[in-house]
Amino acid sequence: MSSGIIFINSAFVFYTIGVWSEKIQGELKRVHLILFWFGIICDALGTRAMGELSKTHVEGVNQAISQYVQIPSNFHSLTGIVALSLMLLHACWATIIIVNKKDIWTRKFHRYSLIVWILWLIPFVSGAVFHFM
Template structure:
């Protein structure tokens, strides 16, 4: 296994860890907090880094296949999710802070699709 691949796998795995911690701790606390948004951003950064490294390894651009499309959707949703969490915290709406977890769970579940597909692709 190449060093670049090891870094890519570590980044993608850290994205899963950060995003999972953020989503489920937000849900458990019942209210969006600043550190949740920071963890969402960390998950997004690690996912983007891992995806970039995997693309370099593959030596290809974007692929219009199930993994490519779901991965792009997941990255866009993660970015929107982190931005929206930040906006809610800046605005200070207590109601929005309490209901944000519903959106978080959906984004996390969608993000898992390309993660799992990528694992199967990598096992070939």
């Protein structure tokens, strides 16, 4: 199993536990913040490892097949960049809330948190689906 798969799945576990435990508990805690940051770190490391693996794989595929692979790959790359950016904003906002104890922002944060998680699932699932196509 590649390190990319391990990191991406670790990102899924950390981020999912962070988002859902924050949602269920109804309050943002330091432990959630730590889980968000671990999720981002694992996602970034997994993305990098998958990118290296993808380069090697695409070089070995002939030109006719790579034309068909390109569309899903572009979709996955675009949604991945958007999702990783949203995760970063999410973790930064959580950090600001925790550090400054901005309880008023926490209410909006709860809604945003779940939306970011759902949007993060798009590249997570598309990566698996397009890999098996």
